[in-house]
Amino acid sequence: MTLFEKYSYKQKNLALLIIAVLLFAVSYKRAFSKTIETNSYINELEIKKLEALNSQKEIQILQKQVAQLNKLLGKENVSVEEVQQGFLNFLARKSPRISVKQIDEVYGFEHPDFKINTFKIELKGDFISILKFINTLEQSFDDARLIHFQMSSEKDPVTGKIDLTTTLLIQNYVQKVYQ
Numbered sequence: 057m058t059l060f061e062k063y064s065y066k067q068k069n070l071a072l073l074i075i076a077v078l079l080f081a082v083s084y085k086r087a088f089s090k091t092i093e094t095n096s097y098i099n100e101l102e103i104k105k106l107e108a109l110n111s112q113k114e115i116q117i118l119q120k121q122v123a124q125l126n127k128l129l130g131k132e133n134v135s136v137e138e139v140q141q142g143f144l145n146f147l148a149r150k151s152p153r154i155s156v157k158q159i160d161e162v163y164g165f166e167h168p169d170f171k172i173n174t175f176k177i178e179l180k181g182d183f184i185s186i187l188k189f190i191n192t193l194e195q196s197f198d199d200a201r202l203i204h205f206q207m208s209s210e211k212d213p214v215t216g217k218i219d220l221t222t223t224l225l226i227q228n229y230v231q232k233v234y235q
Contacts, residue, residue: 134199136162136173139228142199143177150196151189154181157221171230175200179222183207186222193224200228 060068134142140159147154160176179186186207194202204225211218 134228134230136175139173139175139199139226143175143197143226146193146197147179147189150192151181151185153185154179154189156180169231173200173228173230174203175224175226177224177226179224180219181222183220186220190222190224193226197226200226203227 063071140162144156147156157178157180159178163174163176165172165174179189181189190202190205202224206223208221208223209218210221
């Protein structure tokens with residue numbers, strides 16, 4: 057064993073220290089870093105697993121919130137034609153004693169995230185029928201929401217009869233789709 061006898065203990069210890077540091081660096085690179093990376097990946101997957109398990113509950117909560125907003129705001133993403141036709145069908149079913157005097161052009165308000173359509177509709181009929189219809193409209197019509205109504209009496213110049221005219225403003229919201 058004459059190979060290591062020519063070196064002093066100080067040189068041997070230094071060489072041993074350098075070899076130990078190199079072995080530690082190689083083992084860290086090969087094994088320890090992979091283990092630490094895998095452990096952090098496992099922790100991340102555990103978090104995602106918990107989120108996935110809770111996602112069904114979150115979806116149900118969000119669906120309930122959307123249903124509550126739809127009750128307040130009316131169904132979303134219903135076209136103008138569908139709202140107008142739905143209103144006319146609703147009026148014909150619920151209150152045949154009321155007639156439509158005029159439907160104005162739809163006013164649309166553009167927001168970056170959604171569009172608000174406002175419908176102005178004038179109705180003719182007697183006071184009790186219109187009040188019952190407005191109550192039913194607020195409770196049962198889902199395509200849009202009643203935001204305002206105004207009643208006024210007008211005298212018909214031809215017949216001399218006094219008619220009650222009611223102006224309704226209803227709104228619905230349309231979500232903008234980005235492409």
